[in-house]
Amino acid sequence: MAGQDFKDYIVVVTGASTGLGRAIAVETASRGAEAVIINYARSRDEAEETARQVHAAGAQPVLVQGDVALDADCRRIVEAAASFGRIDALFNNAGTTKFAPNHGDLDAVNAEDFQNLYAVNVIGAFQMVRAARSLLEAAPSPGAVVNTSSIAGVTGIGSSVPYAASKGALTTMTLSLARALAPRIRVNAICPGFIDTPWFGKGMSEERVARMREGSAAATPLKVASTAEDIAGAAVFLAAPASRHITGETLLVDAGSHLGMASLSMR
Numbered sequence: 001m002a003g004q005d006f007k008d009y010i011v012v013v014t015g016a017s018t019g020l021g022r023a024i025a026v027e028t029a030s031r032g033a034e035a036v037i038i039n040y041a042r043s044r045d046e047a048e049e050t051a052r053q054v055h056a057a058g059a060q061p062v063l064v065q066g067d068v069a070l071d072a073d074c075r076r077i078v079e080a081a082a083s084f085g086r087i088d089a090l091f092n093n094a095g096t097t098k099f100a101p102n103h104g105d106l107d108a109v110n111a112e113d114f115q116n117l118y119a120v121n122v123i124g125a126f127q128m129v130r131a132a133r134s135l136l137e138a139a140p141s142p143g144a145v146v147n148t149s150s151i152a153g154v155t156g157i158g159s160s161v162p163y164a165a166s167k168g169a170l171t172t173m174t175l176s177l178a179r180a181l182a183p184r185i186r187v188n189a190i191c192p193g194f195i196d197t198p199w200f201g202k203g204m205s206e207e208r209v210a211r212m213r214e215g216s217a218a219a220t221p222l223k224v225a226s227t228a229e230d231i232a233g234a235a236v237f238l239a240a241p242a243s244r245h246i247t248g249e250t251l252l253v254d255a256g257s258h259l260g261m262a263s264l265s266m267r
Helices: 020-032 044-056 071-079 111-137 160-183 204-218 228-237
Strands: 011-015 035-040 060-065 090-091 143-148 187-194 251-253
Touching: 011 020, 011 111, 020 035, 020 090, 020 228, 035 044, 044 060, 060 143, 060 251, 071 111, 111 143, 111 160, 111 187, 143 160, 160 187, 187 228, 228 251
Parallel strands: 011 035, 011 090, 035 060, 090 143, 143 187, 187 251
Antiparallel strands: none
């Protein structure tokens, strides 16, 4: 814990109903945030559980349904923070993928897959920053944007070619926005590897998920399969006062898997 370094912060987290988004929301609340805007696309029940945990950690939860691929929804998500007069931290965590781990099977994906993934993973993040810009600039200290990219975008591995490409684009956009929005807004990104959450197991049997978890741990120098809470600390650091002189940075949070270029698509 880092004490109350988020005291009175107004925080927005997209894709916060489960997994990493939930962990980020709860972590900021536990560190003193005044309010956490919890965005979810579909599952209100899961988002309400995030809200319950945020409230228990001491912050006011605000639930907002919305698809970040839609500009109008991005503006509505940000509008939920307008009454507070500012946004101190925006976590662009919403993401999607198409599972086609055999990158050599070029027929496993199509143009629509690319368009769908880019709409959420890249354009959605851009639209959220654009919608939130004035409120981020209204923060007493430079407003912080933290994009959830992926080690897939650095090494070209992961669930599918479109996913890796979209995360590579998000990482590049982080640099562009960090340069363009300084000095009033800082923009950074984290690049997680495997995270042991239900998201990584979509469409897979329990047996395959277990093999993937074991294989991921074995392939990392630190010999661990990261949890959402393991990754959330790094994301929150990039929005905290401790990182006030950091912008345009991409932080790999993958237990060292990039050191061996190990595949995250385990057999």
